[in-house]
Each structure stands twice: as C-alpha cells, then as structure tokens.
Amino acid sequence: MIRVQHLSKHFCxxxxxxxxxxxxxxxxxxxxLGTSGCGKTTTLKMIxxxxxxxxxxxxxxxxxxxxxxxxxxxxxxxxxxxxxGLFPHYTVAQNIAIVPQLLKWDxxxxxxxxxxLLEKLRLSTDYLKAYPAExxxxxxxxxxxxxxxxxxxxxxxMDEPFAALDNVTRSKIHAEFxxxxxxxxxxxxxxxxxxxxxxxxxxxxxxxxxxxxxxDGTPAELLFKPQNDFVKEFLKEQxxxxxxxxxxxxxxxxxxxxxxxxxxxxxxxxxxxxxxxTVFERATLSNAERLNMMNLENKEVKTVSFESLxxxxxxxxxxxxxx
Amino acid sequence: MNEQQSLWEFMRQQSDxxxxxxxxxxxxTFISLxxxxxxxxxxxxxxxxxKQFSGGVLGVAGVLQTIPSIALLGFMIPVLGIGPKPAxxxxxxxxxxxxxxxxxxxxxxxxxxxxxxxxxxxxxxxxVLFKVELPLAMPVIFAGIRTATVITVGVATLASxxxxxxxxxxxxxxxxxxxxxxxxxxxxxxxxxxxxxDFLLSRLQKLDSKKLKTAAIALPVILILLSSxxxxxxxxxxxxxxxFTPEFMGRQDGNLGLQxxxxxxxxxxxxxxxxxxxxxYQKQLDVxxxxxxxxxxxxxxxxxxxxxxxxxxxxxxxxxxxxDALQKYPDLENTLNLLAGKINDSTMTALNYQTDYxxxxxxxxxxxxxxxNKLFKPARNxxxxxxxxxxxxxxEQYILANMYSMLIRGYTDYDVSTKxxxxxxxxxFDALTNDxxxxxxxxxxxxxxxxxxxxxxxxxxxxxxxxxxxxxxxDEFDKKYQVKWLKPIGFNNTYALMMRAEQARKLxxxxxxxxxxxxxxx
Numbered sequence: 001m002i003r004v005q006h007l008s009k010h011f012c013x014x015x016x017x018x019x020x021x022x023x024x025x026x027x028x029x030x031x032x033l034g035t036s037g038c039g040k041t042t043t044l045k046m047i048x049x050x051x052x053x054x055x056x057x058x059x060x061x062x063x064x065x066x067x068x069x070x071x072x073x074x075x076x077x078x079x080x081x082x083x084x085g086l087f088p089h090y091t092v093a094q095n096i097a098i099v100p101q102l103l104k105w106d107x108x109x110x111x112x113x114x115x116x117l118l119e120k121l122r123l124s125t126d127y128l129k130a131y132p133a134e135x136x137x138x139x140x141x142x143x144x145x146x147x148x149x150x151x152x153x154x155x156x157x158m159d160e161p162f163a164a165l166d167n168v169t170r171s172k173i174h175a176e177f178x179x180x181x182x183x184x185x186x187x188x189x190x191x192x193x194x195x196x197x198x199x200x201x202x203x204x205x206x207x208x209x210x211x212x213x214x215x216d217g218t219p220a221e222l223l224f225k226p227q228n229d230f231v232k233e234f235l236k237e238q239x240x241x242x243x244x245x246x247x248x249x250x251x252x253x254x255x256x257x258x259x260x261x262x263x264x265x266x267x268x269x270x271x272x273x274x275x276x277x278t279v280f281e282r283a284t285l286s287n288a289e290r291l292n293m294m295n296l297e298n299k300e301v302k303t304v305s306f307e308s309l310x311x312x313x314x315x316x317x318x319x320x321x322x323x
Numbered sequence: 324m325n326e327q328q329s330l331w332e333f334m335r336q337q338s339d340x341x342x343x344x345x346x347x348x349x350x351x352t353f354i355s356l357x358x359x360x361x362x363x364x365x366x367x368x369x370x371x372x373x374k375q376f377s378g379g380v381l382g383v384a385g386v387l388q389t390i391p392s393i394a395l396l397g398f399m400i401p402v403l404g405i406g407p408k409p410a411x412x413x414x415x416x417x418x419x420x421x422x423x424x425x426x427x428x429x430x431x432x433x434x435x436x437x438x439x440x441x442x443x444x445x446x447x448x449x450x451v452l453f454k455v456e457l458p459l460a461m462p463v464i465f466a467g468i469r470t471a472t473v474i475t476v477g478v479a480t481l482a483s484x485x486x487x488x489x490x491x492x493x494x495x496x497x498x499x500x501x502x503x504x505x506x507x508x509x510x511x512x513x514x515x516x517x518x519x520x521d522f523l524l525s526r527l528q529k530l531d532s533k534k535l536k537t538a539a540i541a542l543p544v545i546l547i548l549l550s551s552x553x554x555x556x557x558x559x560x561x562x563x564x565x566x567f568t569p570e571f572m573g574r575q576d577g578n579l580g581l582q583x584x585x586x587x588x589x590x591x592x593x594x595x596x597x598x599x600x601x602x603x604y605q606k607q608l609d610v611x612x613x614x615x616x617x618x619x620x621x622x623x624x625x626x627x628x629x630x631x632x633x634x635x636x637x638x639x640x641x642x643x644x645x646x647d648a649l650q651k652y653p654d655l656e657n658t659l660n661l662l663a664g665k666i667n668d669s670t671m672t673a674l675n676y677q678t679d680y681x682x683x684x685x686x687x688x689x690x691x692x693x694x695x696n697k698l699f700k701p702a703r704n705x706x707x708x709x710x711x712x713x714x715x716x717x718x719e720q721y722i723l724a725n726m727y728s729m730l731i732r733g734y735t736d737y738d739v740s741t742k743x744x745x746x747x748x749x750x751x752f753d754a755l756t757n758d759x760x761x762x763x764x765x766x767x768x769x770x771x772x773x774x775x776x777x778x779x780x781x782x783x784x785x786x787x788x789x790x791x792x793x794x795x796x797x798d799e800f801d802k803k804y805q806v807k808w809l810k811p812i813g814f815n816n817t818y819a820l821m822m823r824a825e826q827a828r829k830l831x832x833x834x835x836x837x838x839x840x841x842x843x844x845x
Contacts, residue, residue, distance in 0.1 A: 050443055075445030085440025089458050099444050147444075157443075 078148030265289030367426025410487030425467025429460025484595030499570030618675025705736025
C-alpha cells in the first residue's frame with residue numbers, strides 16, 4: 001500500500017532521516033517508534049509532503065506522491081496531530097466538515113457523515129455547535145480523529161496523537177481506537193515515543209534512531225528477537241509488562257495442560273487470543289482461582305491455575321531465547 | 324469678540340465652520356486610514372510570509388512613526404505641494420506602522436499546529452490565509468487599526484498647517500489668538516471623534532465570526548463613505564489663491580478686518596506660516612498673510628501690499644517683564660533697554676534673512692549684530708541669579724532672545740536660562756504670568772488685540788497711532804497683569820498681505836485696495 005524507498009532528509013548538515021526504506025501493507029497499523037530527534041516525525045511528514053524529501057521515493061498504491069499536487073495528495077490522506085490542531089474559530093461540526101467541503105460535498109452528505117462519525121466516536125451531537133475550547137482534551141482529540149476520517153481517506157497519518165492526554169484518558173482512547181472498525185479498514189502510520197502505546201496499537205513497529213530504522217518487525221519480534229543492544233536497551237525498562245502484553249494464551253497453548261484445582265474460589269473464562277496481561281488483570285480483579293482457557297476454533301478448554309500459567313510463560317520465554 | 328462669550332455660544336456661532344471642519348477631519352482621517360489599510364494589510368501579510376523582509380519593513384515604518392508630524396508635513400511640501408495630498412500622505416504614513424505590525428504579529432501568532440493541520444488537510448496557501456490565518460489574526464489586526472485611527476485623528480489636527488483643513492484650524496487659531504473657546508471648539512470634537520471611532524471599532528471587534536464577515540464587507544463601504552466627506556468639492560471662486568495663518572484668520576486686524584474694512588472676500592485656505600512663504604514662492608499660493616520684517620520676504624522676492632486703510636495696527640516690539648522680576652533683578656531693566664531703538668524694520672528683515680534663508684544660527688546673527696553695534700561684552704559668568712527668557716517659535720524671537728541673553732551675561736552678574744520656541748502668544752504670556760519665565764519680546768499690536776482685546780471702538784482709535792498703542796498697552800498691562808513694557812526696540816513687525824513681487828507688478832497691485840479692485844473686476 002505504502003512503499004518508502006531510500007528516503008533521506010537533512011536540515012543544515014544534520015541528517016534527520018538517513019536513507020530509510022519500509023513498506024506498509026493495506027489495513028496495517030505501522031508504528032514509527034523512537035526518542036525525540038530520531039527522525040520519525042520527519043519521516044511521517046514527508047509522506048504527505050508537509051516536508052519535501054531530499055532524496056528517495058514514496059509510493060502510495062503504486063503511485064508516486066510527486067505525481068500530483070501536494071494539495072490533492074493531502075486531501076486524500078487523513079492527518080491527526082498531537083495538539084489536535086482544531087480550528088479554534090470553527091465549531092465541532094465545521095471542523096469535521098473541512099475536508100468534505102474542500103471536496104465540495106453537498107450539505108446533506110456532510111451532515112450525515114458528521115453524525116455517523118460522532119456516533120462512532122461516542123461524542124454527543126450536543127457538541128456539534130460547540131467550539132474546541134469548550135471540549136475536554138479527550139473530546140478534542142476525538143474530534144481531531146473525526147476530522148481526519150471525515151472524507152474517508154484510505155491512509156491515516158498520526159503524529160503522536162495521544163501524547164497530550166493524561167494516562168486515564170489515553171488508555172480509554174486506546175481501547176476505543178482498537179475497537180473502532182472504521183480504523184481497521186485504514187492503512188495507518190503512527191508516530192509515538194511511547195513504547196507501551198506502540199506495542200498496544202501497532203501491528204508492526206519500526207524502531208528508529210538517528211535517522212535510521214534499527215529494527216522493523218512485529219512487537220514479539222522486537223521483544224524476543226532484538227536486532228541489537230539498542231533494541232534491548234530501548235525496551236528494558238518495561239520489558240516484563242510488554243511481554244505480558246505481547247504474549248497471548250494461544251502462543252503458550254502447547255505448554256498448558258488441563259489440571260484439577262481443589263480450591264473453591266471462582267473461575268473465569270478466557271478467550272485464548274487475549275494477552276497474558278489481560279488474563280492477569282481479570283483474574284486479580286475477580287480473585288479467580290480457576291482460569292478456564294478456551295480455544296475458539298475447536299472449543300477445547302484448558303483449566304489452569306495462576307501459578308501454572310506463570311510457569312508456562314517463563315518456559316515460553318526460555319524457548320524463545322534458545323531459538 | 325466678547326470676552327464673556329461661553330464656549331457653547333462660540334460653537335453655535337461658528338457652527339457652520341465647526342461642522343465643515345469636523346467633516347473635513349473625519350474625511351481626512353478615513354481617507355488616510357483606508358489607504359493605510361490597503362497598503363498595510365497586504366504588506367503585513369507579505370512580511371509574515373517572507374520573514375527576511377520583516378525587519379526592514381517594520382524598521383522603515385517605525386522610523387516614519389518617529390519623525391515629528393510637522394517635520395513630516397514639511398518634507399511633503401516640496402514633493403506634493405500644500406493641501407490634502409501631502410496631509411493624506413503624511414497621515415497614512417503614521418497609520419502604517421500599527422497596521423503592518425499588528426497584521427504581522429497576528430498572523431505569525433496563529434498556532435503553528437492549526438496552520439499545519441490546515442495545510443495537511445489539503446488547503447491551498449490562499450485558503451489557509453483566508454480561512455485560518457486572517458480570521459484568527461483579526462482581533463490583533465483590528466487592535467492595530469484602532470490604534471491607527473486614534474493616532475490619525477490626533478495627527479490630522481496638524482493638517483491645518485498645510486492648508487488641508489480639519490479641526491486643527493480652530494485649535495491652532497485659538498492658540499495663536501489666545502482664545503480658549505476657539506481651542507476647545509477644535510479640541511473637544513477632535514477628542515470625541517477619537518473616542519467615538521475607537522468605541523465603534525471596539526464594538527465591531529466583539530462581533531462573532533459570522534457577523535464579522537458582514538462587517539468585513541461593511542467596513543470598506545463605511546470607510547469610503549466617511550472619506551467622501553473630504554471630497555465634497557470646495558469652491559475657490561477667486562482668481563487669486565490666498566493662504567492665511569490660523570491666527571490671521573480669526574483676528575480683527577486680520578481676515579476679519581480685510582472683510583469689514585476693505586470688503587475683501589478672498590476665500591483663503593488655512594496654512595502654517597512655516598510653509599506659507601515657500602508655498603507663495605512656489606506659486607501654490609498668490610496672496611499670503613505675513614509679517615513685515617520676515618526674512619523670507621527678501622529671500623522669496625515677495626512684496627508687501629500697502630495697508631492703505633490702516634487696518635493692521637502697529638506691532639512695535641519691546642520686552643515685557645514681570646514687575647516682581649524687575650524688583651528682584653534691579654540691573655535687568657537698564658540692560659534690556661540697551662537694545663531700545665537700535666533695530667529698524669530693514670535691519671530686522673536683514674537679520675531674519677540671515678537666519679531664515681542663509682541658515683545662520685540665531686546665536687551667531689545676534690552676536691555679529693551686537694559686535695557691529697559695539698554692544699557686545701564677553702560673559703562675566705556671574706551667579707547673582709538666573710533670569711529666564713522666553714521666546715515665541717519663530718526666528719526673529721530667537722534672535723532677540725539671544726541678544727538679550729548675551730547682554731545680560733555681559734553687563735550683569737546674572738545668569739540666563741532660555742525657554743525659546745514657546746508655541747504662541749497664549750503659551751508665552753501664560754508662562755510669563757505664571758512665573759515660568761521672567762520676560763519675552765512682545766509686540767504692541769499683539770498685546771492690544773490678542774491679550775487685552777478691548778472694544779472695537781478703542782482699537783479703531785488706537786491703531787492709527789503707534790505711540791498711542793504703546794501707551795495704552797503699557798498702562799493696561801501694568802494695571803491688569805503687573806507686567807511692564809520696556810522701551811520699544813524700534814522695528815514694526817506688523818501683519819501684512821504680500822504677493823510675489825513679479826506677479827504684483829504684472830497685475831499692477833500695490834495696495835490692498837488695488838487687490839480688491841483686481842478681484843472684483845471681471
């Protein structure tokens with residue numbers, strides 16, 4: 001869907017982006033991860049030509065982005081900014097209607113689309129006439145997302161979209177983000193410096209440093225097959241948490257066996273596709289003793305204790321390290 | 324004019340003139356403002372796009388702002404002559420800075436994230452400008468236009484210096500004539516205009532964005548409408564174009580006398596004496612009111628028309644001193660009288676010519692004169708007290724003040740501080756009676772008409788005889804103000820009508836009656 005080839009950009013002799021190449025598949029969510037100054041935002045902005053590349057090529061659907069005018073290119077790409085960039089002198093409705101209006105949609109169609117988006121993003125229609133300043137940070141960010149999605153672009157570029165939000169709001173929006181089917185049909189490139197966010201939302205992660213891509217892979221690949229010490233160092237602090245979030249029950253399935261549990265405590269039923277973190281969270285919350293894991297394909301159920309799940313996790317990790 | 328007349332009566336009496344001046348003032352303000360917006364707004368947008376020019380453009384506009392208004396008007400005359408053109412140009416130059424700067428500040432102050440979002444959504448440069456930058460910068464731009472409006476209303480009073488009309492005619496006429504009512508009749512409407520326009524613009528600024536769109540269309544229409552007040556054609560029916568100073572316009576021994584005694588209706592424009600002579604020389608004016616000893620008479624080849632009906636009273640110059648200053652500094656009177664009878668008309672004209680036209684410093688001219696007349700003595704550097712000398716704001720008074728200063732330093736042990744360039748008769752005389760200065764050179768005619776202002780009958784009797792005038796003002800000043808007239812210096816710097824000598828010869832005009840005959844002939 002999006003192909004980036006040998007892309008470079010320097011600002012006054014400093015190489016911001018240094019000959020990088022990557023590809024994003026259709027409907028994939030690619031995260032550009034790295035510390036500030038690593039070139040991730042520059043890379044993102046070169047895709048919709050907010051910054052012009054010095055060298056290299058970018059293709060969207062096989063077509064070079066230089067084939068059309070920057071304005072035409074940008075109209076077809078959704079863009080979400082960290083500080084939402086809503087027009088303070090436009091109401092919520094007017095903000096959402098900006099791109100459809102540039103595309104000269106008729107009024108009815110714009111109204112319908114706006115209502116649809118508000119509903120999907122769980123914003124009350126009462127806010128249509130409100131100005132951005134009257135909304136909370138989370139609501140503003142939702143409107144920003146609605147504005148980017150308004151004309152239904154195939155590609156969405158997001159520049160640290162949730163960085164300005166507090167932790168509680170952010171995890172709420174993360175959950176909504178993952179659940180939104182509208183987004184599942186988009187090809188998304190998202191920039192973030194937040195490792196957890198990257199692992200939570202990304203299908204694939206490009207870890208960048210000093211203008212270069214250090215490793216390009218799935219979250220699990222980054223965790224268990226780090227290319228070098230930089231990747232290891234980068235993930236070190238939140239390693240355990242990330243592992244819990246990355247490893248699903250399914251990947252441990254072969255290490256688990258059905259067991260008899262004596263205790264009389266409550267049990268929970270778990271979809272085997274969820275990650276360990278979610279299982280632990282739910283188990284702790286309901287004080288469960290029996291964890292009933294279910295394979296959705298063949299309806300096989302394995303009941304295990306908290307301890308044996310943990311043991312299986314460590315065994316899995318050991319196996320990964322030896323591979 | 325009756326001394327007891329109230330401001331209200333004055334305004335009612337002069338309501339025609341007041342209305343005309345107010346409309347001129349509004350027109351002048353808004354023409355200038357309109358052009359300033361037309362230039363300033365695009366320029367402000369331009370430098371917000373090309374920041375490398377912002378320093379230069381804002382710098383130039385800032386320098387323009389610091390040039391004193393009268394000087395700026397003066398610079399305009401050689402290029403644009405007198406009248407509305409230079410006035411509008413000068414005013415718009417003053418209005419430019421706040422408009423350019425606020426447009427620039429407003430646009431560059433728009434949140435970078437908002438601008439980036441606009442570009443990223445596919446807006447073109449113009450769409451970003453008109454849909455995002457200008458609407459968001461509007462409050463700041465508006466504040467700039469408000470500032471510019473208030474500045475322009477204020478500076479527009481100075482337009483009367485160069486025959487462009489406006490409320491300044493009353494203000495500066497009033498200052499020269501010692502007529503408080505006249506000053507207020509100009510100053511109060513000017514101040515109210517400033518407050519009113521600022522208020523109206525502030526209301527406009529508070530409108531929300533939708534109404535603002537209507538306002539954005541309405542504003543230029545209103546501006547053009549208001550500007551048109553100024554364009555209402557004026558009729559100059561006479562064959563010769565006259566320019567009189569604001570002071571001359573309002574005086575019995577000025578335009579009023581010309582009308583009543585000679586029946587001369589010449590429809591003059593009002594102009595500052597600083598530029599009047601040159602305007603006559605450059606043939607922009609044909610008849611001007613001037614002073615008979617002015618050095619520029621000689622410089623510009625102007626001819627004084629004979630006052631055959633004697634409406635201009637004698638203006639013999641003499642120092643006037645507060646009585647208590649004379650007591651405090653006993654040597655002062657004799658020292659000042661050293662100059663008595665020493666300078667006649669032609670000498671004074673020659674001295675004025677040296678400063679006004681040859682641009683010698685008044686100090687040098689004064690010293691040369693004293694040395695030549697063997698009056699000069701080196702300064703004694705005494706410290707028996709400081710005498711404060713005042714002078715009005717023209718060359719002759721500067722020369723006299725310098726002569727007195729040198730005499731006092733050379734003949735007495737007093738020191739001197741000079742407060743030269745006091746704006747007019749009223750300012751000078753108020754400074755004297757309020758113990759801000761000790762003496763200044765005054766003219767008998769001014770003392771009679773501008774300060775004492777006796778009934779018309781007394782004036783008629785006095786003006787025919789120079790000694791009678793001197794005796795009258797000497798006695799009256801002593802009684803009323805405890806101010807003493809010392810001996811006259813000798814010359815008579817009276818009002819005069821003058822024309823270019825060449826033109827006067829051609830039209831065969833020698834006296835004011837000749838001028839009237841010429842104007843009346845078809």
